[in-house]
Amino acid sequence: xxxxxxxxxxxxxxxxxxxxxxxxxxxxxxxxxxxxxxxxxxxxxxxxxxxxxxxxxxxxxxxxxxxxxxxxxxxxxxxxxxxxxxxxxxxxxxxxxxxxxxxxxxxxxxxxxxxxxxxxxxxxxxxxxxxxxxxxxxxxx
Numbered sequence: 001x002x003x004x005x006x007x008x009x010x011x012x013x014x015x016x017x018x019x020x021x022x023x024x025x026x027x028x029x030x031x032x033x034x035x036x037x038x039x040x041x042x043x044x045x046x047x048x049x050x051x052x053x054x055x056x057x058x059x060x061x062x063x064x065x066x067x068x069x070x071x072x073x074x075x076x077x078x079x080x081x082x083x084x085x086x087x088x089x090x091x092x093x094x095x096x097x098x099x100x101x102x103x104x105x106x107x108x109x110x111x112x113x114x115x116x117x118x119x120x121x122x123x124x125x126x127x128x129x130x131x132x133x134x135x136x137x138x139x140x141x
Contacts, residue, residue, distance in 0.1 A: 030105055033112035034098065037119060041096075044089055044123045051126065054133040055082050061140060074136055081129035088122045 061067070062075045096115055099108035 028105075030099065030108045030112065033109055033116065037096075037112055037116050040116070040119045040123055041093070044119065044126060047123075047126055047130065048086060048089065050130055051082050051086050054130060054137070055079060057137055058082075058133060061137065071140065078129070078133040078136055081125075082133055085122065085126035085129045088125065092118055092122055 058075050058079050062072065062079075067075075092115075099111050103111075
């Protein structure tokens with residue numbers, strides 16, 4: 001949508017109406033798939049705060065003197081997994097594009113299925129990394 005404020009807006013001449021006309025219906029197969037992808041994206045985004053908090057806690061534990069090599073290795077592994085899940089999410093967001101509204105429905109659904117599989121994998125890995133970090137932190141309080 002442009003920011004041109006000089007164009008008169010009427011019911012028949014608005015970019016908003018044009019964009020809405022090109023949006024898939026939420027009841028269409030493409031619309032439903034987009035909703036699924038975006039819902040899981042939002043759910044995963046909400047967990048990023050927890051990822052950041054766990055990384056901070058792990059770094060705090062790592063700063064203590066007297067940790068064993070095994071504990072330091074475990075902290076490093078947990079930090080790496082958490083960072084990877086964060087990086088994977090950022091990469092997915094940077095590479096995701098809404099399907100072109102002129103794309104054939106079967107191609108759009110195929111693309112969205114691929115994206116849904118990717119974001120499901122990212123979500124699952126993020127959950128695993130948070131669980132492992134949490135287990136380590138609880139065992140080392």
